[in-house]
Amino acid sequence: MWKWLHPYANPEVSYHFTDKIKPWFGWATFLLLSIGFVWALLFAPADYQQGESFRIFYIHVPSAILSAGIYAGMATAALCSLVWQFKLADASVSALAPIGAIFTAIALVTGAAWGKPMWGTWWVWDARLTSELILLFLYLGVIALNNAFDDKQMAGKAAGILALVGVINLPIIKYSVEWWNTLHQGATVSKLGAPAMAAEMYWPFLFCFLGFIGLVGYVTCIRFQTEVISRNKMRPWVRALVCDNNQPEEAK
Amino acid sequence: MSATALSYRKTFSLILKRDLTIAFRHKDEMLNPLLFFIIVVTLFPLGIGPETNTLAKIAPGIIWVSSLLATLLSLDRLFKADHNDGSLEQMLISPQPLFIFTLAKICAHWLLTGLPLILVAPLLAVLLHLPEQSYQALFLTLLFGTPVLSFIGAIGAALTVGIKKGGVLLSLIVLPLYIPVLIFATSAIDTASMSLPYGGQLAIIAALFFGTLTLAPFAVGAALKVSTN
Amino acid sequence: MSATALSYRKTFSLILKRDLTIAFRHKDEMLNPLLFFIIVVTLFPLGIGPETNTLAKIAPGIIWVSSLLATLLSLDRLFKADHNDGSLEQMLISPQPLFIFTLAKICAHWLLTGLPLILVAPLLAVLLHLPEQSYQALFLTLLFGTPVLSFIGAIGAALTVGIKKGGVLLSLIVLPLYIPVLIFATSAIDTASMSLPYGGQLAIIAALFFGTLTLAPFAVGAALKVSTN
Amino acid sequence: MAEQSPLIQAKNLTCIREDRILFEHLSFAISPGDIVQVEGPNGAGKTSLLRLLAGLSMPFEGNIFYQEQSIHEQAEHYYQDLLYLGHMPGVKAELTAQENLAFNLAMVGADPELAEDTLANVNLLGFEDATASHLSAGQHRRIALARLWQSQAKVWILDEPFTAIDKQGVASLEQLFVQHAQAGGCVILTTHQDLSLPADLVKKITLSYRFY
Amino acid sequence: MAEQSPLIQAKNLTCIREDRILFEHLSFAISPGDIVQVEGPNGAGKTSLLRLLAGLSMPFEGNIFYQEQSIHEQAEHYYQDLLYLGHMPGVKAELTAQENLAFNLAMVGADPELAEDTLANVNLLGFEDATASHLSAGQHRRIALARLWQSQAKVWILDEPFTAIDKQGVASLEQLFVQHAQAGGCVILTTHQDLSLPADLVKKITLSYRFY
Amino acid sequence: MQFESFSAFLDMGGYGFYVWLSYGVSLALLITLLVGSKISNRNTREQIARQIKREQKLKLAAKQQAQQEVTNES
């Protein structure tokens, strides 16, 4: 069943495969995001309640969704690395962590900047907000651990174990935070309900969301390649690759 | 010719005994962890002010945050000493499975940091004016919660054992993972203070306990293998 | 023939630089202490509950107790690493006076634990809903208070450096000495939150600062000599 | 030697550390009765080789076999027959000499009561109750070496066992190695001192320092 | 030798550790140009003697003089002329070889720029940027020993400097000691290996192991 | 188009600061991520290339040394 995957477990093959799909991601991102941003900022209608501040939505929600999605991807990779000893899987753990952290940070910053005008405060200890903050901590832990090792191979494995422990904890954390907050009923904030969204709001959101996904794909490709070559420094194919690529650059 | 295979139980008790001997090399040191908790908890009334109501309200949080931090304080040494003097290496190449070793280390750690906390908890509760109906909840959450702290903490300690600088990194890794225990435990105590049933929270902590009891020793073993290369 | 005598300043900066290099082997490690404080402070709302009023009331205490504990957490390593790898011995037999060495070590320690706290203090204040009129007091007390923590802590660390287990003993020695700083600092912030003048408390903290600045390096030097035998 | 099946066999080992190839395509076999000295200048990769043989790290390429099975596939069996002492031999500074040894003996299934007598073998008579941190460098190391006298393991891997040991100690260790080899075990060791054993008893593996 | 005033003079030293008398009423004088090897079995008290001479611990009885002044009364002057390397020579595992050496050089007022060239003397060329924890045992120790090549100190006190050093390294160190002695310094060292220097160059202080 | 003038666009109905803060910070973070990733990719390549060169140099030196020894012996 896994036979078809086999060639891609080879670092060289997957490096070249990544090389091939990278530009597609790049162009898709560029197109989608430029359309999406212009649409979101200029053409999408203002919300009848929140006014123009609603435009934050178009960044906030995609990045909030992606922050969780990337963690799921990272944990899957970590599982593959641990169970099947996939060497490439822990390269993708190292590659994905910083991307996820950036999107989590964006969700937090945009959320805070949205909260100030809407709720009158930058921060409340609401369940969703808190769990997003903890998610950021988890990401930063994985990144810090990954960077603390000098040996890339070890770094990726260790970070993978942490990511995996984190993913077991993530639902527990999410559940606990939600539960904690409903129990300590305090300054609860009326959240924006989820009204069936108008199409003219939905389309720019879709463009932005897909654009962000494309961006994640593009950056993942770059980072993955970096990780792969730095783990295979001693292999002839990397050496050939590096020499080929550097000569023309030096000639310029 | 090959050495007699040791039973798992024997190995476990050997390692446990060694760790406890090291900790109790001097008898009077047994008291130190207790004193430490008392001092830490005393800091809060000093920093926050002596009003009974405020203190009672924040007491569960304070006791639990203190125990989180106290666990953290001792985690750094959990595997590092063994790593530095080569004992860890010896464990890695011993015929006994690694999880026995990690389980024994974690148990010793709990006996040295978790247990003392449970013992002084009543005293702390008095100092912080915790309502009486919460005492039992405090005791039970500590009983099931502190081992979870040791188990999860050990994973972090194992991951950072090979890193020379360490220090804050361990805290960064471990503290976020402690949050569920903190939340459920404090909420159990709060619920108890309102004389409501707190069985739900306790059940979750107990589930966490059994979950980490079974999974953590293996995770720690894997982490140790990775980080000692 | 004898080596050129180094100026005190040069020696100081050499040691300071070395300690910082060790802590920041990788550039991104500079963020870790900042992050650590944010996480620790996050624990309190989670343990205590999200009500703005309660949080605002206990915010000064929480920030200060966190910094006490963070200092404590890092004290253990202050001289122990140097002791274990023999660097401490080398310092003891260097022609430069010992207090330069200790002063540099303490400064490095403050830069690594005190300064990050001051840097993230505004963020922590927002997270804990500290009233705005207290911000300045928080900043000033941290500015003068955290060095005192490092100075006093270093004495404890020096006294326990030769002891194999250490750890908890250190806390027992040091924490009681921290109490004055804690009391005056939190009371200054509380006073400020009522828009009253807090110059008195600040003056006392400043006095503590200058007192420990002049005395601690010598005390630490003496303690190091005693405890390394 | 050809008629005996080798105890340990290394095939095609390559070791890379810090992007430097320490050795490449190294193959050798060690039979019962062999005393093998791994030689080479500082940084040549002796410790790295010994750690590979002990299964403490993974080779970049190649395989190691114990009694014709890969050591990673039947780790438990191998570790029952292995005694490895590295640069830091796992002596707890907080425990006394006797406690240290008794623990080590008990861990391999030997009788911990033997500890006291065994300490006499390494000239630590009278220091049973001294904590290891209060002993001299050589005495500290002797605590770790004392295990050898009670060891039932076939394979001894010793990384610079003579560090800080005085001449008399070195002599009695060498004797012990010969005895162990004659009893059908093997000893793999590194040392920068010359062994005073007859040259035909000792096989040598020489690693040379490679710059690249 | 009688016409020269001694550099270091020990008078009537007695050392007691753990209630055991290591040596009693030990007196000797070390002149410029001397290479002194302190000999004795493990636990005899070599390290203890060296630490006394370096002023790191206090003798139970007796006095030590440097240029006829007690070393504790004019510690700063003595320490300017002293270089002591113990069992743990103060190499920071977190720093690179070059950073370690540069720091040590700067601390004694030498030019830290010399670090790179000095590392070549101890065969660490190419390892300047490797953190010390990534070096082999011998290379780790070589970082500490590299200081000797730039040292202006008259008195060198070295506790087992040859530990983990390969033969070539030992030879070049021995040469360095002779040079240093000829330049008017003195070297006090312990080692369990025999020095390959001509016997008339090396003075010996022999400590015997005392059971009580 | 939802805005009459450019200044109205900047003002965002009074929420200008928050909207532009969000967009600004987000873009800055994303660009940092993108550029940072590209730079680290290039650095890794350069580092490997440098290492290859160093190795070649060392290999050459080792060869020459060996040759010299051979000529010395003969």
Ligand code: HEM
């Ligand atoms: C720092 C503050 C904030 C954080 C960390 C945060 C975090 C999140 C997260 C994690 C999601 C979940 C996305 C998903 O469905 O998976 C989300 C969705 C959302 N947030 Fe926020 N948020 C913050 C502030 C705000 C504010 C102030 C508003 C508006 C007043 C807001 C409006 C929304 C909306 C409309 C959604 C989409 C809900 C849906 O349909 O799923 N957020 N946010």
Ligand SMILES: Nc1ncnc2c1ncn2[C@@H]1O[C@H](COP(=O)(O)OP(=O)(O)OP(=O)(O)O)[C@@H](O)[C@H]1O
């Ligand atoms: N830190 C210490 N505390 C108490 N006693 C000690 C300490 N270090 C050494 N001793 C005692 O002093 C004796 C001599 O130790 P010392 O280190 O001087 O021996 P040494 O001659 O250097 O031996 P070696 O050749 O093993 O290095 C030891 O046997 C021990 O009993």
Ligand SMILES: Nc1ncnc2c1ncn2[C@@H]1O[C@H](COP(=O)(O)OP(=O)(O)OP(=O)(O)O)[C@@H](O)[C@H]1O
């Ligand atoms: N922990 C480590 N991480 C990365 N590289 C290492 C590590 N330890 C050693 N190395 C590298 O491997 C090389 C060989 O080290 P090794 O310890 O095997 O040498 P050795 O032959 O035992 O030397 P010595 O005689 O000094 O003990 C070193 O030069 C170093 O570059």
Ligand SMILES: [Mg+2]
């Ligand atoms: Mg070695």
Ligand SMILES: [Mg+2]
């Ligand atoms: Mg000694």
